Amino acid sequence: MLELNDISFRYGLAEEEKEKDLQDIDLKIYDGQFIVFAGESGCGKTTLSRIMNGLCPSFYEGDLSGSYFIDGENAENKTIDQIGLNIGSVFQDPRSQFFATNSTDEIVLAMENRAYDRDVMRTRLKEVSQRMDMGSLLDKCMFMMSSGEKQKIAIASVCTVKPKVIMLDEPSANLDPEAMENLAGMLEELKQEGYTILVLEHRLYYLRKLMDRLIVLSGGRIIRDIDSTAIAKLTGKQMESLGLRVLEETRLQYSPLAAEDDSPFVEMKHISYKVKRKEILSDINIRVQKGEILALTGQNGAGKSTTCRILSGLVKESGGEVYINGQKCSKGKRIRHNFFVQQDSDYQLYASTVYEEITLGIRSRNIDRDEVIGLLERLHLRQYVNRHPGSLSGGQKQRVLIAASILKKKELLILDEPTSGLDGKHMRELAVLLRDIAGKGTTILLITHDMEFISLVADSTVELANGKTSEKRKILRRIPQE
Template sequence: MITIKNLSFQYSTEEDFVLRNIDLSVHQGECILLCGKSGCGKSTLLKIINGIIPEFYQGKITGSVEVAGMNPFETEIYKISEKVGSVFQNPKTQFYTTNTTDEIAFALENYGVEREKIQKRLKEVQETMHVSALMDRNIFALSGGEKQKIAIAAVYALNPEIFVFDEPSSSLDMDSMIELSKLMERLKEEGKTIVIAEHRLWYLKKIVDRAVYLENGKITKEYSMEEMQNLSEEERYRTGLRHTDFSGNAWKEKSAILLSASEKHTDIEKRSFVSRLFKVEREDFAVIRDSSGNALELEIKDLLYKRKERTIFRIDRLGFERGKIVGIVGKNGMGKSTFAKVVCGLARQTTGEICKNNEGISVPKRRKNSLLLMQEINNQLFTDSVYDEIRLTSAFKEEEQLCTCMADMQIDQLKEKNPHSLSGGQKQRVVILSALLSKKKIIFLDEPTSGLDYASMKVVAKNINKFKAEKNLILIISHDMEFLEEVCDRVLFFPL
């Protein structure tokens, strides 16, 4: 299905080649994992397979590529997209409508599929991907994970021969990752070919046939999933490859259930959700209703947030201790990101109080004292160089101090580069460091590791821990359990 011979590619904006002498063959029905550290060329290789390069990105190309019998350098992209379906890391970049049902039907309409067949296909997609609850909704009112589900469903509806996935799990909760795993199994059974660039590996353990490892734009090795599972910690750090198993054992001491949003589910059902995720007994989790009695930086009392008539979340009483790193996890669409906006003063609660020392903190004061790092990192890059980006929000202004911090985050070599030209994982490290160096005392990070390999994740965890004494509170929304286990003092669960 895919034959690549001696391929090299250099972006017109870059001095060096991003891909070098790539040779790769992918057979029908295979699932191939592209892996390697952030910036190694995985996404660029996917863009060549699906024709985005050279259609939208200019540069120097040598070598040959054949995809489903077509040369993507000479074939119009609409013809390629009949055979190759793509799911990008940021789902917003591939939406064409504002309604979820319209979005899933959009490609089918473009190819002139009859209305009755479109309706039939929509029902099949709903049943297979379990997205019935997301149908006929405003796309921009969805959570990041829900948007990702719609993007995947829209590609699945077209039924291409080759599926290309770029970090598809970046915004998905654990249940949704398991659903994605089952979908990929089904695609393989149907004889579809899958090429996936991904850092989180545990949900792909039984699907991937072989892993192709890229380093500095070259294919340097191929792994079986068994070989990846048996890597030493030193090899894992050197290669950036994540674990293929997740045990969750360290969560028993950190975890608690945050009682909030849903009026439909009992406490027992909420605890059951946590137990299913981490395979532990219910009594291992304490239900948090009141603060622990230690010095508190933030107190929440009877907090309710409604969107129109729908309750997004409700929290009876909750306290956050000073100098702690707290993780917040839960299923997609449960209001975690909205909770962050309310705490940071970017959205106003319907009722309830956010306090410190029993005094309410006004919305303007919350805005002044807090910083929210959102999922959409491209919306938070403002300058023409990485150095200027870091300096923009930094409490430090001396170049020596800034360069030391950049070296600690391993982005000092990117100092002069335009932030928008970086890989997803490199952008993440830039905006995370910008947040940590700010004067803000409360920092909310929303999915900060979506594009990070194992080594980069470790670096980010180390830097966050280094700054937690200076920041009064760091709150992290994430589905990256491996990262949260590394960095958090405590983990709260939003309910089903």
């Protein structure tokens, strides 16, 4: 059992803030429970998880008060390594916890660090790989794996040391619907085996049948602790009032596509792409009208990000042509027309404050401070204007980049998984904001697996599979699946 009594915490790097990042947390977690922690971005979910797995304050320095017990023993007297034997963590981006380039080496690394007997390591590797049906992923190069496959490796590496508790931070953030279904099945098996499962998550529908408790945080405090019976009775309006996403799976219905203008703003014709003679894309055909919001969907590893990197001018196609506003565009010219918010936000953050980040690249005489502050307020970032972007939560970083993209006023906006790390409230507000700028003439291309978001924002979808694109389909309305 995990027991937290009157836990409060403030990061050392946030000294200018009066409020604590976590306040007055009283929580008991019983063995075998499946608990989901939810709430708006920056509400304290990740901080709470870092306290439970020992990273705060040992790694993330700050002021911690209160008491924390693991199976009746004071966690203050344990090292991070000792806590890790009880609580295994899978981070939001599994790559951030990888040390090996070979999948098998990564899975057994934790056992090697603890000097397990070689026969024990072989036995546990075999047990975990069979239980998780991942034999085909063993002894593979990690760089060639999809997000879902990497996550599977991360979970397997945690399971080999047999902790009592497995904690996952937004495990569905970059997964396609099929991979999310597989993840739910994997978590159900772990629950049946007696593990205590703690999940920090925004997308909730795929966990609805597994949850024993839904704990909602706001402003660093626990505001609701909902049991499984009450979870089943939650309405859409109640979820929205808590700033959360819906509990039902979103399905899309399409209408026949009307005849389109023969002069689309963006057109990709017969695009192909190869890497070392391996064909990644074979026949990509996409047409997007001015002011249209198109969602590009498909499984992890299908080539969606590669397609958008070609369109943005970051990568040169092997064959085919790209047209923008009726003009054939070379790789170099495309860059001037678009702003591309990539999936890994950390790789696009360069400045020392949020204000400097979103105005980066704009001449000072062209910066309208009132417009900047207004945009930050609309994206709920005003209070972080002088904060270092690296100190923000994943969802807040994502919103900083979206603010930067809007401020640049490019004709084409490309967003790769823009709702990764976004809670229900900010996801819905982002949908309204994108509809607003599309209405003013900006063309938007989204890469996303988020059907709830697509139903709120997109005009049409194109699916990518086997290196080819499907016919464009116009969205009619959303149908919640019971």
